[in-house]
Amino acid sequence: MKELLYVIPPHEHDVLTLTKILEEHPQIKFVSLMGIDMGGNTTAEKIPMHLFIEDMEDFLTYGIQTDGSSVVLQEIATLNNARLDIIPDIHVNWIVDYNYDFIEKEDCLPVGTLIIPSFLVHEHKKVDSRAILERAAQYFKESTLELLTQYPHLLKNLGLADIEDIEDITLTAATELEFWVKTPEDKADIEKLTTSQTLKEQYWKRTQGTVRTALEKTMIEIEKYGFQPEMGHKEVGGVRSQIGVDGKSNHVLEQLEIDWKYSTALQAADNEIFVRQIVEDQFQHHGLEVTFRAKPIEGVAGSGEHTHVGIALKLKSGRIINLFAPKELKEDYLSTLGYGALMGILRNYEIVNPFINSSIDAFNRLKPGFEAPVCIVTSLGHTVENPSRNRSVLVGLVRDMQNPLATRFEVRSPNPLSNTFLVIAALYQAMLDGMMAVAQSGKEGKELEREISKKAGQEGFYLEKNRAYRSEENVFEYYSQQERNAIFGTPPATPWENISYFDQHKDRVGILLRGEVMTPNTINSVKASTIDIWKKELLNRVLIENIHLIRECKKLHKEDTATDLDEVLWRKINALRHELMKNSLEKTSLLGRIREALMEEDYEIASELQIEMSKKIQELRQGYIRYKRNLIDL
Template sequence: MTEYKVNPDLLSIIPPEQHSVSDITSILEQHPEIKFVSLMGVDLSGNDTDEKIPIADFHDNLENYLNGDAVQTDGSSVVLPGIATLNDGKVDLVPDPDVVWYVDYNYEHIDTKTGLPVGTLRIPSFLLHNGEPVCSRSVLKKSAEYFESKLTDMFENNSDLCGQFGFTPDDLDHITLIMATELEFWVNSPDEKISQEQLSISQVLKEQYWKRTKGVVRTALEQVILVLDQYGFNPEMGHKEVGGVKAAVTSSGDFHSIMEQLEVDWKYSDALQGADYELTARILIKEIFRMHGLEVSFDAKPIPGVAGSGEHTHVNAVAFLKNGKKINLFAPSDMKADYLSNIGWGSLMGIMKHYDLINPFVSATTDAFMRLQPGFEAPTHAVASIGKDVLTPSRNRSVLLGLVRSENNKYATRFELRSPNPHTNTYLCLSAIYQCMLDGINYAVSSGKSTKELEAEFIKPWGTPGDYLPKDRLFRCEDDIFENMTEDERDKMFGEPPATVYDSIKRFISSEHGTEILSAGGVFNDKLLSSYSHAMLDKWQYELLERIIPSNLTTLRGYTKRHTIANAVDDDMWSDIESLKMSLAKNTEENTSVFTSIKNAIDSKSLKDISTLQVRMNRDMNDLAHLYREYCENQI
């Protein structure tokens, strides 16, 4: 275990205004502990590239590196199916000069001359194939630029629209999309096991949520906050989340049997920088906790039956005026009279109407879908809460999206999307959100409707036609949709949610105007959307085959008979357990098991059958876990 201490004297970042050849040369000469450079591209699966380029070579060929002429990879190292192919696989990495570059330190490798840890300058970059940008970062850059240019055009050509916000077209300088995330994760002692029952009981009793951190977890969390501040994140807080158990104390005063869920938040930044921060934060958090002997999981649902980890994503848009004033474009002119401006209503309507276009970029793995289940404060259906009235802010944690607002602070007005998880590709998720927002804004502005008329359409009862929103959907609900509605009622009112990766991708592909909306402004295109869909479907099938089914089989083998004396109750329960185990995993002359049926469907590329069988497998595994727990509780 490495002894780690925060060193405030280390160079953490190189800001955009210092990315000239002369500035970079000077900075690196002053910091000989920085021995390597790495160009960080992000493929369509959200994976970031990393390589170790000796600093001497970077110095000698600096202009070539900055121009994108020095580093290439191939299609086998990045997820770009159908784009970077076996016979056309060259992918160039081109540095992004407009975002923060940061230094990644190796505290287990000390530079003998300076006594400091060896650093790698990580430079966020774009992936280009045959001269065309094909990566997640480039999609978000195009999406943000397109959104900002379209809104700028709207304001410059519509003085009435400007008047709603109290400025003239000549006053406008630029528009920026703003975002932030709330990053949740689990930490644990890697060699110790905590039972699901203990975790469930602690969660129900609320023994962890916002409680005091202790020992090594406290130290690591405090160091994370300090380091994020050094890296320019402007952290807001770190705290315990709902999951976890109390750690045990040894005779020496150390803690063991650690299993806790934490959250770290930081302040807003523009879209591309914010997505880079999220990726960087995960790296820093993992490394700091690892150096304290703790394992970090960013999985959406690392432990069945216990709260998963989300990454609530906040979005809004801000107009910057030439006099330096900032205007939140979601906020209405009178916070006590309206929930949102017409730009805000259009954005909200676009997100909610087209969530089927956003969801494939939010929930792209089986792990993500396992988190989105009733009972764990995770959203299951596409419905929003805006508050019971304009003076009562939304506090509904059962919905997909919440309107965050304060009547005394216009700048706080924003949307909180609660479905993303720590492994959501934030770059593509935001890109899809912005494209759908823009579609709704186009409607809101071109319709000429007032804020009250837009509000009336958004909160219309189920079955009422709308000019933009479909009639057979309810888009706003202030009730607890889990306590006050059955599953069938939720499906009817809000639409039945997808259950698997295939369900989600299928809706996205078959959407009538999906490609048109996402591809507006050249943000996405058919090749990128096809590549992403193939990548996610391939990953889904491979994880089923090589991870999920083997893991489920191991679980089944652990469900063993425990009673030895004949007892009708025990015998009946064990018979039900055995029947489910056989159905799931045992092939006979009369029956092909669910596991084998899934494997056969994968071999025959029957995606619909795979999806149907996965839903059945998940249901049966849940039923089996419940049955076996009841059976064990009957043993003495």
């Protein structure tokens, strides 16, 4: 396997060099142009390598054509205007994806496919997620240089004397991938999972058997591609697997996390796609199912994908300065622009969140008690000298007193199926808005700390009067739900409520459009695709799963051994079952009313009914567990 090629870097993307490399590696038999639509889905196709080599210059310049109506580009590529070009991006790494189940007899090497990250072009415009992030990064760089030029006090705050000292601005990002693995067809035992999670029996424990092998192979494979893995470990969810008579693991149900090194913004988002593919391939090769769903099992920990963002200035001297780190680490939490960037995320989060959480599954994860954020709030640390990590907030400030370059923001709301390209792009636009406001205000240091630390009801020059934005407490335990909603704002509970913020905050949507990073069609496409996915998820998964649950909640007690408590508990359960699912001539069930609302496109009512259904389903689950616990004979 030492002969395998894993990465082709940008400086080798010319025709002559590529031809030589590919002819020296005949095991790479296909090419696939990978575009990313607005839903975060990747395009994948198999182009024979000999065709790519024969017409490489045209491929690199014009790409290939496809039907844009078949990908998630609503309001952009329509049925009567569906032509879409997939154009290779020659400025990022290309990787080779190997099929280890297909070994060529001639050279005993696996067949490879060269994956080329690409742009989706409609009517001569890049309209895909990668293009949006590319434009956001470029606009952020240009605007930051303008701010530093226009407001010299910002340079002084960073310890710089002259704007000419800056050679480049680097936008860095990193993600952390959490996921569940399981033995196919095994069903989850919610009580066992909940108990294991409460007792912390799995978190950071030693992996064993098939899971250990698959995880170790995944880490090694990631290393081969240069992604620089930093850690792989068990997460909080899961139960211990069992060993079968054949010596192999069975009844596997575990939650894992893999972290790797940061990169530039666009490359980091590409890398995440590649890592997900490697994880899937390795674990499936060992007979295990992988899911990146945010909340695959109700009642236990979901999977997050904390997203880290940072900005660095590269000076002509070769020195690197963190844009967010203060000149004196022991005097301030952040630089002036660092405070501005953080406030920008917090003030504008309502219009950023639709790009982060767009599914029912995503909102199922965002509930108190599972270390997932529910409030628009940050934590700076208990003192400037001692950085802390508050895991209950939306945006955490990561600092290292020995390393100013480590200063960055950790956004904790994304999940593994969030579209990282759009997430980071929206965050950049929001951060830039705050940076502009802070620069214009002339405020620095402690004044900005007071702004971000203000109480609800206090006036701020940028942040909303009726909101608070900072807490060093555990917001789940320190505040009641009513207090959280009053202080930090009521969070959306459904995808419909989330995208409704675009209409409620029309004045702020313009922030996303600055620099032509996004367009009104981009916003409309996100809204249309979110509604489409929400409807399908609700009708074809959530309602179906709830019907199965309702039918599984059957009368179990026997009359001769039953107590009056059994009868009372069962009557309550049965009444819930009928209310949820059973229609009559006089009354439509809750599930039936949701279907009707969706068919009539009354999304406001459908959203309200979804929230009501979720509460009653939870009540049914808990009631049935209590009912079964009281039964002697089952």
